[in-house]
Amino acid sequence: MSTQAVSDAALAAFADALGPDAVLSGDVSSYADPFAPGDAASYAPSAVVLPSNVEDVRAALAVANRFRVPLWTVSTGRNFAYGGAEPRVNGSVVLDLRRMKRIIEIDQTLGHALVEPGVTYYDLHRALGTPRRFWLDPPAAGWGSVIGNTLERGYGTTPYGDHAAQQCGMEVVLANGDIVRTGMGAMSASRDWQVFKSGFGPSYDGMFMQSNFGVVTKLGVWLMPAPEGYMICRYAFAREDDLERVVDTLRPLRMDGTIQSNAVIESAVRWAAGVSTRKDWYDGPGAMPDEAIDAMARKIGIGRWNLRFCLYGPLSLVKARRDIVHARFADIAGATLFEMPYRDASVEPEGGGDRAQVGIPNMEAFNLLNWRGGSGAHVDFSPICAPLGREAATQARMVRERAAQSGFDYYGGFTMGERAMHHIFAAIFDRDDPQQSRAAGTLIETLIREAGAAGYGQYRTHLAFMDLAAAQYDFNDRALMRLSETIKHALDPNGVLSPGKQGIWPAKRTSGGGAP
């Protein structure tokens, strides 16, 4: 489908209101989905508006309402594999907040920061200074926006790995231009905006996550007090079906806080993709066969499943935790228990994954893009999994088998939070190969459908699958979606804000059209 153009009058109005250098039109292909699976060109934006401050955001909203132009808000648009900066409605204007990049406050006593949408994990990390009194929790790719990642409920691997849970206080511009501050920020005289989340009365922060109800222009994040030291632990498990016992051993240790950090259980291919490429091990047709995976694992010194976590604190506590954890996992036959020495917090580990565990942003997760060669891309299947061995085994088997049928390796893993696991499978493909791209898209769609039928819901998904994933949340004839639509209509009656995001469509379709 060709790009629908936004009217010249609307573009002129944006330029009038925000200044001509705040509007990009013509070739805005850099805002297209960089990892588009299949044929995603139908979502192309028509222009980009770049506000520099909250007043610019309000001005852009006023123009969008006047001309009924759909805006697609991105903080910096770097959530590759979920769609990047691309909108869901053809001809949308991208509201790109990357120029709003002030770190408004860092409190080095109470351990929190207040940032604008353009602030990346790298930016905030740098601003924390040396030696770091507080750490942030970086997601897999450190170049992303702190606000963007938090609003999408991204996560990392330190004790502060649940980004949505560590958020405290928001400033949101509503579609009508009203500026709302949540929690204690709603009290002008308060100094506790980043101290206490809820304030007084209903709390709206969760409502502005994964939503299209407003434009978040400031967000508070809690930072982790730098511990005295840390110990990174890694365990390798020899057999595919060890997964069940690994999960059931890990769950109580996470739930009672013996292991403080989000622990990661990675398949052999996922680990190997961080340190090698596929053709180092296998160059035949179809998914890597078991024998090739085993040979690769032996050679690299990893297991079919690999567990990584980090213990934090003074030596006495880390040592006591380590002894408890070690004793539990030593029971699993064929387990290899590696560990790094206890290190002072000021000493950085080498690898990217390990650096993330001590709060240092990096981009090593992108190594996976080289796995299959060509122009590497990936698209992800992201269901929630209960922290039960049998559930993890069921999901892993389901995905591995279905992936293999279309020639994809099981690049998968589970991140174990305190109460739930994120199961992430990446379909890695060469985006210059149309057949691989389409196959990746088809595979993810199939997995979402089959998982939904089995009772496994997505926590997040690529643009192309948002309606599908949302439709699976079907209780009482989609009552939750009716609630979302009611609120959408109340807050954004013209439907200008990110129509279609997470499957939420306004009652009135905006002029951009192109909706399914």
Place this chain on the structure above:
Amino acid sequence: MSTQAVSDAALAAFADALGPDAVLSGDVSSYADPFAPGDAASYAPSAVVLPSNVEDVRAALAVANRFRVPLWTVSTGRNFAYGGAEPRVNGSVVLDLRRMKRIIEIDQTLGHALVEPGVTYYDLHRALGTPRRFWLDPPAAGWGSVIGNTLERGYGTTPYGDHAAQQCGMEVVLANGDIVRTGMGAMSASRDWQVFKSGFGPSYDGMFMQSNFGVVTKLGVWLMPAPEGYMICRYAFAREDDLERVVDTLRPLRMDGTIQSNAVIESAVRWAAGVSTRKDWYDGPGAMPDEAIDAMARKIGIGRWNLRFCLYGPLSLVKARRDIVHARFADIAGATLFEMPYRDASVEPEGGGDRAQVGIPNMEAFNLLNWRGGSGAHVDFSPICAPLGREAATQARMVRERAAQSGFDYYGGFTMGERAMHHIFAAIFDRDDPQQSRAAGTLIETLIREAGAAGYGQYRTHLAFMDLAAAQYDFNDRALMRLSETIKHALDPNGVLSPGKQGIWPAKRTSGGGAP
């Protein structure tokens, strides 16, 4: 003001829909505020409706909408000191959910429960069985509803003390009768309702807390895995101005999780009121003078400030934690460091406060009602306080001085969460003494006003002060309240649900009238 009656036609319709035994009219004075400060009779309800299930709730909402009758929802209405079951609009019909008391599920592997509004902390504790694999976190008064306390953002003193944070999944009946389930509960096929909070898309749980947007009919709560053992620690600090160092020493220990539980810092009077009455120590006019407090503290063996917390886990971890904590507090001159021995989790401590710290509901907090004699009652001042010594000292001084001016002792304390403190001061009065009642009400109102001017907001308040407390959340000409009103109007256009709760009034006033 006399009670405005609900119409006979409306009462008949409620009885028709729910059955005659589900409607109480005539004398419903047992639903009046049991601890009403000053003249609160203007809020009297006119009738009570008692649904037995979700269909009854829907039927009651239909009648309320048809007759434009204001409903005032309570789970069981036992939040004494904040208003009990009493409504904010004269002539309201109380929607009392106490008959809905099913414990729908307890998962003894994943550690969660799904309950209805009538389930109390006692009920759930009993249902957890013996030996307990999981603990709940009881609030000060164990007779309250789990849902009621959680929705009001109550808290306790174990590591699961932030009740709102430990909530996972809700079922809500909207004013139009639509039944919504949040999080993974929105997916019919999912088994993960109590596993993962957010689901897919916007999250609404926070919006249904301290609000009047729906009737919560089911709620999931996470339970704490029973630790191997525990050690209750108590420290006494001799001087009033030790508070500052106590807070600054405690903050980093709570923030990095060395102390896992919500720690409580109590004034001498608050401690003493648990174990004695005022006339044991002082019987003169005005607030207890310093010398009397000091003499009392010496006699009981407590400090001007008293810190209580509990360490949980296997002996090795508890011991390591205890050594760290002890060393830090030993630096404060005049500190007395008590501690109870490490105990196996199956061994119960004696006192009520101590029992709460091992997850056992009790009612000993009500001992305070005897402090002043007569028909004891209290009304609370409940500001959030940043966990900074100077802030705590400022708030404590402000309250102590103002309280003394009207003859009230400083029955106060701070509960230290990971990131914020709740400062609670109770004005204890004899409710048969009109002058004391009025003085208590006036004092709390004065404190809220003065605290607000100083930038300290309430996290919760009595019915009589909800409009005042809400008005202090004034950023951008009360933008947060405009958002609440917009959502209120969208979800409850007739304004039948708990009008005035937390200061949120519907656009159309319902027939009950009586609003300020």
